[in-house]
Amino acid sequence: MSEARRLDSDGGLAMNYLRAKAESLPLCGGAFDVVTAGQSWHWFDRVAVAHEARRVLRPGGWLVIAHFDWIPLPGNVVEATEQLIMRHNPAWRLGGGLGIHPAYTRDVGRAGFIDLETFSFDVRVPYTHAGWRGRIRASPGIGGQLPPAQVADFDADHAAMLRERFPQDPLDVLHRTFAIICRARDV
Numbered sequence: 001m002s003e004a005r006r007l008d009s010d011g012g013l014a015m016n017y018l019r020a021k022a023e024s025l026p027l028c029g030g031a032f033d034v035v036t037a038g039q040s041w042h043w044f045d046r047v048a049v050a051h052e053a054r055r056v057l058r059p060g061g062w063l064v065i066a067h068f069d070w071i072p073l074p075g076n077v078v079e080a081t082e083q084l085i086m087r088h089n090p091a092w093r094l095g096g097g098l099g100i101h102p103a104y105t106r107d108v109g110r111a112g113f114i115d116l117e118t119f120s121f122d123v124r125v126p127y128t129h130a131g132w133r134g135r136i137r138a139s140p141g142i143g144g145q146l147p148p149a150q151v152a153d154f155d156a157d158h159a160a161m162l163r164e165r166f167p168q169d170p171l172d173v174l175h176r177t178f179a180i181i182c183r184a185r186d187v
Contacts, residue, residue, distance in 0.1 A: 023048040029055045034147040036064045042105055050111035060108035063113055066179040071122070072077040072085045077166045077173060084161055088154040092141035099176025106123070113182035120178040129162050 001017050007017045007085075020026055022037075023045050035053040053063050072079040072095065082095040100120050108116065127135065133155055136144050142154055162171075 005114070007178050023052055025056055027050055027056050029057045030059060033058060033062065034062045036066070038066050039065070039068060041065050041107075046104065046107040047110060052108040052113045052184070054113065054184055056177040058185060060167070061109060061174050061184045062181065064179065064181050065101075065104055065108075066098065066177065067101060068177050069176055071099050071174045071176050072096060073121050073174065080161060080165060081132075081136055081158065084154070085136070085139075086156055088150060088157070089145055092145065094141060101180075104129070104180055108180060108182050112185045114185045116180060116182040118178070118180050120176055123175050123177060125132050125173045125175050127173050128170050129159070132162070132171055132173065133158055138142075178179050 003043065004015070004017065011094075018026070035057055037049075038051075041049075050063075070078045072082050085092055089106060102118075105116055105118065136158060137151055137155055142151055146154065
């Protein structure tokens with residue numbers, strides 16, 4: 001949190017930080033206008049956190065869930081990278097995604113949210129080889145689960161694969177943004 005506080009100070013912002021489980025926040029009910037979850041909904045007990053978001057929002061408050069996912073397509077660098085992740089970490093289960101999460105609409109609907117809107121759009125993100133390797137080393141399937149020696153082995157294989165199969169630098173990496181915006185039903 002020290003780096004976040006430094007960035008806040010540099011930006012002239014005043015923030016309060018709280019470390020807590022999203023499913024049971026030590027906050028008063030009806031206290032917030034907006035709750036956001038960026039690139040995180042899949043890590044939660046989704047139904048429980050939807051109810052908790054509803055609890056802490058004022059009537060008419062907004063919940064925004066957003067994801068920014070890389071998209072594996074036949075022959076693209078994401079597909080090749082995911083195949084390499086699976087060879088190094090067969091327990092990894094987050095590959096092959098479409099970047100659209102329709103089940104999240106059920107989560108928020110059951111928790112009392114209304115006026116649901118969803119949208120998605122694709123973005124091509126340029127990554128240098130070094131940048132893409134760093135992004136993948138930091139991912140849950142590699143840095144989040146493997147010991148340092150295995151991360152280094154993966155990274156060496158990843159660098160070789162990029163040089164051989166995807167020599168262009170920067171890479172053109174397809175991502176999809178997906179979001180749900182919904183409103184807490186008035187009591």
